[in-house]
Amino acid sequence: MTHTAIVEDTYPLTHRVSGFRLRVPDHTFDYHPGQHTTVRFDSGDERVVRPYTPTNLPGTDQLSLTVRRYDDGLASSYLHTKRPGDEVTLGELKGNLRLADTDRxxxxxxxxxxxxxxxxxxxxxxxxxxxxxxxxxxxxxxxxxxxxxxxxxxxxxxxxxxxxxxxxxxxxxxxxxxxxxxxxxxxxxxxxxxxxxxxxxxxxxxxxxxxxxxxxxxxxxxxxxxxxxxxxxxxx
Structure with missing residues (x-):
C-alpha cells in the first residue's frame, strides 16, 4: 500500500539536514513510534525506495521526516528539491524498532x-x-x-x-x-x-x-x- 502525501512544509535543521512535514488527506497514520515509512519514486529506469522514520507520534494525517542530503544520494537529493504543495509517494510504516516496555x-x-x-x-x-x-x-x-x-x-x-x-x-x-x-x-x-x-x-x-x-x-x-x-x- 502506498499513499500520496502533500508537502506541507520544509525547514532547515543544519546546512545538510532538512525537516519535511507531509500530509495525507483523509488518512490517519497508525504505527508504532520507531517504525519507518519509505519514499518511492522513479529515477530513469530505476525504481528508488528509501526508508525514513517519522519523528512525530501517530494519530494524525501527517508525518515529520528528517533527511540528510548526500551529494550522491538519489533519494535525499530528490526530497531536498521538494517544496510546499509538491507530492511524495510514501510506503506503509513497518520495522522492528519500537518500545518494548513503557514501565521500564x-x-x-x-x-x-x-x-x-x-x-x-x-x-x-x-x-x-x-x-x-x-x-x-x-x-x-x-x-x-x-x-x-x-x-x-x-x-x-x-x-x-x-x-x-x-x-x-x-x-x-x-x-x-x-x-x-x-x-x-x-x-x-x-x-x-x-x-x-x-x-x-x-x-x-x-x-x-x-x-x-x-x-x-x-x-x-x-x-x-x-x-x-x-x-x-x-x-x-
Missing amino acids: DVAFLSTGTGITPMLAMLRQYLREGTGEATFLFGERDESTLIHRETLNELAAQHAALDVTFTLSDPNWEWTGRAGYVQEHLESAVDDFEETDCYVCGVPEMVVDTKERLRELGVPDERIHSEGWEDGAVDES
Missing part, C-alpha cells in the same frame, strides 16, 4: 539521523512511560547537531529525562562531552541491568554500542535495534 527505565543511544526513531519513541515514552529516560546523542561537531532545541525543550519539561550530547570532532569552544556514544555509556546510564537500551546509527556504531552494552551487563533481550546492522558490518 530506557536509554536511547543514537548518532546522526539515527536520532529519528529515538525521538519518536522518546515522545511516546514521555507520554506513557513510568520510569527514567536517558537520551545520549552523538554527532561530528556542533554545527551538525540536529533536533538539539527539541531535545533541550523536552528535557526542560520532563524531570525524568536526561539528555546528553557528545561530539566526535568538537571545536575548542565545546564544553560538553567529546568522543563517541559508546565511550560514554557508563557515565550516562545508572543501572544497565534494569534498563532497556535502544540503539540506532550507522551499522558500525550500532554493532560497537551493542557489544559494549553486553560487556556492561545488559542482557540481549534488553538491547533493541533494527537488527540488520550486524550483517551489514560483516559484509563490509
Whole structure:
C-alpha cells in the first residue's frame, strides 16, 4: 500500500539536514513510534525506495521526516528539491524498532539521523512511560547537531529525562562531552541491568554500542535495534 502525501512544509535543521512535514488527506497514520515509512519514486529506469522514520507520534494525517542530503544520494537529493504543495509517494510504516516496555527505565543511544526513531519513541515514552529516560546523542561537531532545541525543550519539561550530547570532532569552544556514544555509556546510564537500551546509527556504531552494552551487563533481550546492522558490518 502506498499513499500520496502533500508537502506541507520544509525547514532547515543544519546546512545538510532538512525537516519535511507531509500530509495525507483523509488518512490517519497508525504505527508504532520507531517504525519507518519509505519514499518511492522513479529515477530513469530505476525504481528508488528509501526508508525514513517519522519523528512525530501517530494519530494524525501527517508525518515529520528528517533527511540528510548526500551529494550522491538519489533519494535525499530528490526530497531536498521538494517544496510546499509538491507530492511524495510514501510506503506503509513497518520495522522492528519500537518500545518494548513503557514501565521500564530506557536509554536511547543514537548518532546522526539515527536520532529519528529515538525521538519518536522518546515522545511516546514521555507520554506513557513510568520510569527514567536517558537520551545520549552523538554527532561530528556542533554545527551538525540536529533536533538539539527539541531535545533541550523536552528535557526542560520532563524531570525524568536526561539528555546528553557528545561530539566526535568538537571545536575548542565545546564544553560538553567529546568522543563517541559508546565511550560514554557508563557515565550516562545508572543501572544497565534494569534498563532497556535502544540503539540506532550507522551499522558500525550500532554493532560497537551493542557489544559494549553486553560487556556492561545488559542482557540481549534488553538491547533493541533494527537488527540488520550486524550483517551489514560483516559484509563490509
